[in-house]
Amino acid sequence: MTQEEARVLVCNQAFYDAFARRDLAAMDRLWASDAAVTCFHPGWDLLIGRDAVMASWRAILRDEGPPIEASRERAFVAGDAAFVVCLEGLRGGEPSLAATNIFTREHGEWRLVHHHAGHLAQPAARPRMPGAN
Amino acid sequence: MTQEEARVLVCNQAFYDAFARRDLAAMDRLWASDAAVTCFHPGWDLLIGRDAVMASWRAILRDEGPPIEASRERAFVAGDAAFVVCLEGLRGGEPSLAATNIFTREHGEWRLVHHHAGHLAQPAARPRMPGAN
Numbered sequence: 214m215t216q217e218e219a220r221v222l223v224c225n226q227a228f229y230d231a232f233a234r235r236d237l238a239a240m241d242r243l244w245a246s247d248a249a250v251t252c253f254h255p256g257w258d259l260l261i262g263r264d265a266v267m268a269s270w271r272a273i274l275r276d277e278g279p280p281i282e283a284s285r286e287r288a289f290v291a292g293d294a295a296f297v298v299c300l301e302g303l304r305g306g307e308p309s310l311a312a313t314n315i316f317t318r319e320h321g322e323w324r325l326v327h328h329h330a331g332h333l334a335q336p337a338a339r340p341r342m343p344g345a346n
Numbered sequence: 347m348t349q350e351e352a353r354v355l356v357c358n359q360a361f362y363d364a365f366a367r368r369d370l371a372a373m374d375r376l377w378a379s380d381a382a383v384t385c386f387h388p389g390w391d392l393l394i395g396r397d398a399v400m401a402s403w404r405a406i407l408r409d410e411g412p413p414i415e416a417s418r419e420r421a422f423v424a425g426d427a428a429f430v431v432c433l434e435g436l437r438g439g440e441p442s443l444a445a446t447n448i449f450t451r452e453h454g455e456w457r458l459v460h461h462h463a464g465h466l467a468q469p470a471a472r473p474r475m476p477g478a479n
Contacts, residue, residue, distance in 0.1 A: 248422075248424065249422055251420070251422070251431050253431065253444040253446065253464070255464065256465070256466060257466075258466070259418070259420075259431055259433070259444065261420070285392070287384070287392075287394070289381075289382055289384070289459065289460075291381065291425075291426055291427040291450045291459075292424075292425040292426050292427060293424055293425050293427075294424040294425060294426075294427030294428075295427075296429075296448055296460060298384050298386065298392055298460065298462075300392070311386040311392065311462065311464060313386065313446050313448070313460065313462040315429055315446075315448065317424050326422065326424075327422075327429060327431065327446065329431075329444065329446040329462050329464070330464075331386070331388065331444060331462070331463075331464015331465060332389070332464060332465055333389060333390075333391070
């Protein structure tokens with residue numbers, strides 16, 4: 214793993230920490246302020262723009278359910294852009310969501326520009342590959 | 347829209363065209379050959395590496411179901427990286443999947459490094475935002 218991949222993973226973990234602590238201020242700081250931001254929460258329509266994305270986090274972080282944690286994180290860096298793929302699940306449980314988090318370097322720091330989380334479930338429109346779980 | 351965003355959208359459309367035509371050779375050319383590639387098909391586990399990703403497309407493109415098409419595409423470019431968010435649905439139907447496609451510039455051409463498609467459905471682990479559909 215390169216140093217920059219490790220830095221992106223630190224930022225990705227900070228995102229899940231803010232999520233688990235329901236820390237809206239920390240969540241706000243983790244998202245880009247200059248670049249355009251977008252978000253696909255599981256089952257939601259696409260959210261476009263910082264106002265819509267942060268409003269979604271205000272609604273989500275009010276929820277009192279068990280915290281979500283990431284696992285099997287992998288980071289990929291290309292210049293001033295990076296992305297992390299990982300699984301998400303309720304703490305202590307099996308992963309139930311697949312996540313793609315995209316980052317950009319803004320003022321020297323990695324910041325989120327896109328979060329996409331979707332259910333790990335039986336696909337409807339595409340066949341499963343033999344042996345896939 | 348910038349010229350580069352338009353170029354990324356052309357590449358994104360080429361991906362859905364190859365998907366609809368079940369054209370494995372075209373699909374193969376659209377994916378990066380130098381950069382690491384990953385893929386989350388809806389409900390599948392994470393696929394890592396070109397061999398696993400192309401094996402998944404071989405399996406998917408054998409299917410004889412109606413073609414999938416993209417809608418509401420938006421492109422975001424940051425240097426030599428870019429991503430497109432869009433919706434996917436069976437041709438003529440309502441969108442049923444949310445997609446995030448990440449590209450990198452390789453030998454002067456935009457190439458896919460990650461595809462993530464997940465169902466637009468009722469979320470289980472997170473609350474819905476009031477008014478979200």
